Amino acid sequence: MSDTSLLAAILDSLPEPILVADTNHIIRYMNRAAIAHYKGGETLLGQSLLDCHNPRSQEIILQVLEEMRDGVEERFIYENERYRVYMRAVRSADGRLLGYYERYERKE
Numbered sequence: 001m002s003d004t005s006l007l008a009a010i011l012d013s014l015p016e017p018i019l020v021a022d023t024n025h026i027i028r029y030m031n032r033a034a035i036a037h038y039k040g041g042e043t044l045l046g047q048s049l050l051d052c053h054n055p056r057s058q059e060i061i062l063q064v065l066e067e068m069r070d071g072v073e074e075r076f077i078y079e080n081e082r083y084r085v086y087m088r089a090v091r092s093a094d095g096r097l098l099g100y101y102e103r104y105e106r107k108e
Helices: 004-014 032-037 055-069
Strands: 018-022 028-029 074-079 082-091 097-106
Touching: 018 032, 055 074, 055 082, 055 097
Parallel strands: none
Antiparallel strands: 018 028, 018 097, 074 082, 082 097
């Protein structure tokens, strides 16, 4: 099993959605939970995350991405009755910003 296959299997085992976008907001990865969670599922891969959001949410995503460029690692985005949702930076080993993902935290 390759390292990539192992990582995908680990992420697919998580019950929370994981959606990863690059710094141009293109959706690069979705785990199984994300494919099931988001309307459009796998068809969203390769599409702009911004196209999936209303103008206010787009503003928030753009603002948080700029904060991440300045070193912020994670920002709270919103919550509903089941989850708190965060935007988390994805960085290379040398600290370069590669993109971000939406991190869900279950409320118990």
